[in-house]
Amino acid sequence: MEGVGVRFGRLSALDGVDLKLRPNSVTGLIGPNGAGKTTAVNVLTGFQKPTSGKIFLGSQELTGHTPEEFARQGVTRSFQSGRLFSKLSVIDNVASAAIGIRRLGRTKAREHAYGILEWIGCADVASAFAGTLPHGVQQRVGLARAIAGFPSFILLDEPAAGLGRTDCDGLIALIQKIPSKFECGVLLIEHNMTVIMNACSSIVVFAGGRRIAEGTPAEVAHDAEVRRAYLGSANEQTMAI
Amino acid sequence: MSYFLQSIVDGASLGSIYALIALAIGFVFGILRLINFTQSDYITYCAYALIIPSTAAMPALFIGAWPAALMVISVLLIGVVLALLTERFAFRAIRDAEPEILLISSFATSYLLQHILMAVYSTRPKSVSIGNWLGEPVAFAGLRVPLIQLVTLGVTGAALIALVAMLRYTEFGIKIRAAAENYRMARLLGVRANAVIAGCFAISGLIGGAVSLLLVAQTGSLDILMGVSPVIIAFFATVIGGMGSLMGAVLGGFLVGMVSQLLQAYLPGEAREFRDAFLFAFTILVLIARPNGLIASSAIGQRT
Amino acid sequence: MKNNRFVSSIPGDTWLLPSALAIPLGVVAVGVQYFGPPTIAVTVTEIYIRLVAALAIYMFSSNTGIISYGHVAFMGIGAYASAWQTCCVMMKPITMHGLPAFLKTANFPVVPSAIAAGVLAAVVALVASLVIMRLNSIAAAIATFALLFIFQSVYGHWDSVTMGVSTMIGLPQYVTPVHVWIWVAIAILVAFILQNSSIGLMLRASRDEHTAARACGARILKYRVIAFTISAFFAGIAGVMLGHRIGTISVATFHLDLTFLLLAMVVVGGLRSLSGVVLGVIIVSVIMEVLRLFQGGVSIGGQIVSLPAGSVQIGIALVMILVLRFRPDGIAKGLEFDVKRWLGRSSDEVALRRSDSGSSAAE
Structure with a gap:
């Protein structure tokens, strides 16, 4: 998606965000509560119409389509x-x-x-x-x-939320295999840093409705702005993986 | 011009009755997600309490023969008691059920009450004369308006103002509003939910009593189904206004009354007979254009 | 293939369910028509007509979760449409002068007329549902209710073709138990196929979780419209049967009382299973007949016992309220008769099993 903004009244949930999902790989999306992660998924699946910006699948524009059309074009999601x-x-x-x-x-x-x-x-x-x-x-x-x-892209909104350690590990192992097994790209929203660092080939970080970082797990983990946004104060201990 | 004004007065008078009933339905819907069809029975029962139980066409008056003030108070009280009884015995046990179950239950309870009344009084319409003098026309701003219309406007206007003031300024009213317009909040009220819900039913019973007196004074007759039609139209009025929004209910009531009277006045002769069809089609169109009604309430909106 | 038992959508043996529901009803129909007393035949005919109507509501409401308060309107549309085609050719030009010429001057055979009447009801439903099925489920239920009132207003005042609120008389009384049973059997079959089709599956999915169903690409509007249209056809047929059973029709017949009765039947039996609806219609009808009997006065031990007028309606309302309160899924609890087990054990035990929408997955 390109320059997508979503506003609820005066509240801006997403503010001119670009987000690119790569086929056949797992992209992680992290950020503190209220960063706009779920809103991004809603926009990318047609459940939320963006107030500005455009959404493309390949070269095809899907902005303004219904959730049903998004699904039939190959973008599916979990809740x-x-x-x-x-x-x-x-x-x-x-x-x-x-x-x-x-x-x-x-x-x-x-x-x-x-x-x-x-x-x-x-x-x-x-x-x-x-x-x-x-x-x-x-x-x-x-x-x-x-x-x-x-699907050609699957958007998973915190699939591991509320799971115990073993369940969680098993699920993440499965998610990692999805791209090769089903030939599709995955966007994984997750709270648990350990999980996402291990599972994803690239990571996008949101905070306050903006994209503040993007890169490989290692790059993101050492990004100062990410640490500030995500943890309030930089806390090397937790971020070191 | 005076024809138009006359229609407006008619519409306002009719609309004010619908608005009152719609408000009663709105109270209960807001707090329980229950479309209370028994509202029609509050009206009918109150009206029938005016006469001595009998199957005759011209029955003797019972409460209707009492002094006016006592009669009004008694009828209103009957409405309140009946409403509280239905709340306690028909709805309290199932109030956490799905909305569809609630809807059917209230339909069933109303049917039950209606047929109990029918068994006692028979289906034959009855004529009752209370307040005949209210039918006298009075000159008013160049129009000749039956006094009863002015009384209706006065009573409903006063009731609406009183209710709105109560909702705005009393603690109980604020609680009701909070509960009616925020469904989750109603659940969180916990123990006090019983009292607030009972309060809503009491008010709708009170409204039922007032409406029954106005209707009887207007028509001079009793009919087993006399409550059904106004309640159903008022119910569509709440839909138009926005279910869960109390101001929307009042607005919807007036709107439906006006539209109905204007259709009556200005539709060409043959189409006039299908007035109600136009009215209901209008309801559906409003629903399509604004699925949550004219004043959408946050309680209805769905989160994805 | 170990997954066979899951994947075959309608394995041969699950046809047992519609057969098990329809065949006994057929045996009863033949029995009362040729060997029973005429009063019983009339009662059975009436029950079967209600069954067709209840099945019509079931086809739509069980799959979509939207309770339809408007199906009685389609019964009325069907009944009048059939009357226009088959009734009183001598009187029609006078009493129903607004009819088109081909209807005014001629009569048509009853069965094609019945089908045409059902089609008319379906067409009206198609148009109406294109509008109202966009609404969420509670608003759609309200809109179906509005349909009933629109029907009442239009047919009650359209004097030149419906004779307004007066009763139309002289419909040929051709309806027998076996005749209605054929429609019952077709309705059971269609309801069964519909609930086992992809349409039924997607509708039930959206009934549970509308948002997730959208994410599954389901064209819910289209599916709802299809289900509503099909079910309105059968409602129309039920209306036709009702008119031609009594020989007279009036607008008042197709109003709140009948709506209430049919909903009571559907609710008492349970909206989530085919067996439940059949059971509900039979149970409520039996209660009705017993109460009606007592209302007329029954001699017990030399004393005449009679219930006051209105007992039938009061009794049914009470039954419905109690069922809603204590068993909101209905008497059948959303389960279907386990036909296989029943046959296998050859006992009179009637077991219910999880229907799982008709597959034999529970085995």
Whole structure:
């Protein structure tokens, strides 16, 4: 996206931000609370119309399109709070993305979904109602649903939020494999610095609705402005990884 | 010109009744996400309390025969008690259910109350004469307006002002507003939620009583369904005004009353009969243009 | 393939469910039509007509989560459309002089007329839903309610074709239990196919989580319009059946009372399963008939016991309120009859299993 601004009344959530996602790699997006990370995801998936700036997918402009169109153009997402279809089975949750986006028939969509569930390690709960699952499994199913829509870019809004250490590590390992396995780019929003430093090939840092840094994990970790913005006072101990 | 003015007065008088009912519906909707169809029963029950239970077409007066002040107070009290009873026994237990369940429950409760009344009084419309003198026309600003219209305007105007003042300046009113316009807040009120919700129902019962007296004085008749039509129109008025916004409800009520009277006055003869269809189509159009009504309330908006 | 049991959307044996619902009803229909007393035949016919109407509401409301208060309007549209085609050819030019010439002077066979009437209801629903299905679910429910009032206002005053509020008489009374049952069976089948289709799946997804469904690219508006249109066709058919059962129609029939009754049936049985709706219609109808019987006076131990007028409505309202309070998912709790287990055990135990939208995933 280019020079994107989003204002809610007098409040500026994003202020002329440029953000480029590279295909076939994991880009991390970090920043303190209120930095505009979720707003950026909403803009990039059509849920929030930017008040200024443009959004391109390749050479195609998508500014002003609906979320449905974004999804069908190949930009899918997960939600911070999961937002699974709680009264549908897990496999139908995942299949629905393939049906909605690619208009697969139901049988084909379920085959496709089952493959993804196997890969992600949730095949054993395929017939359970999504609403009955523990939080960690729900997060994985949310990820599977985002993958199932044949995306060229997947935007993951804090998929590891609220997970225990083991669950979190497993999930991040999976996310790292997404680009090679499904040939798509990933934008990963994450709070946990350790996680994002390990998982991403490049990182973008937001603060106060602006992009304040971009680069490899090592570059970002040693950027003075990042440290200031992210930690208030520079704290070498926490940042050293 | 005077025809136009006459229509405006008619519209304002009708609109003020709708505005009152819409406000009652708005109170309860705001706080519970419940579209309270039993509002129509508050009106009907209060009206029927005026007569002695009977199936006759010209029944003897009961409360209606009491001195005016006592009659008014008694009717209002009946409205309040009935509203509190429905809150306690029909809605309190299910108030955390999904909005769809609440909607159907209130539909069912209203149907139940309506048929209980029907079993006692039969469906035959009855004529009642209270306040006949109110039907006399008076000259007013060059128009001949039935006194009852002026009384209606006066009563509803006073009630609206009193309610708005109560909402603005009393602690109870501020609590109601906070709860009605911010749904989460209502939940956070915790223990006091019961009192605030009961208060909202009490007010809607009070309004039901007042409206019933105005309607009976206007028409001189009782009908089992007399509350249904105004409540449904008032309900659409709250939709137009913006559900969850109390000012929106008042605005919507007046707007619907005006539109309805102007359609009545200015539609060509044949189309006039379809006035209500135009009115409801108008509701749908407003919903399309402004899904949250004219005055959108923050409580309705969805976050992605 | 170990994942076979998940992927086949409608395995052969799940057709058992619609069959298990439709076939017993068919047996009853044949039984009462050819061997039962006429009063029972009338009762069964009435129950089946309500079943078609309730199934119509179910087709739309169970998938979308939007409760439709407007389907009775489509029943009315269907009933009048059929009457225009089949009723009283001698009187039509006078009583319904506003009809187009081809309807005014001729009558048409009843079955094609019924289908045409259903199509008219569907077309009206199509146009209306293109407008109202853009709304969020509670506003859309309100808008369907507005449809009912628009219908009442238009048909109640359109004297030249509907005779206004007066009762239209002389519709051919061709409706028998078996005839209605055919429509019941078709409606069950269509409801079943719809809920198992991609459309049904996406609609139920958006019912749970509208935002996430959008992120899945679902064209919810289109799907809602399709479901509303199909369901309005069946509502129209139910209206046709109702008119031709009694032989008369009036606008007042298609108003709040009927709306309430149908919603009660759908709610009591449960909006989330096909078995629930069938169960709901039967249970509420039986309660109604029993109360009606008592209302007329029944002799118990030499004493005539009779309930006051209005007991039927009061009783149904109470049942509905109690169900909503204690079992908001309805008596069937959103589960379907487990036909296989039932057949396998050959006992009279009626087990319910998780429907999982018709797949046999729970096995």
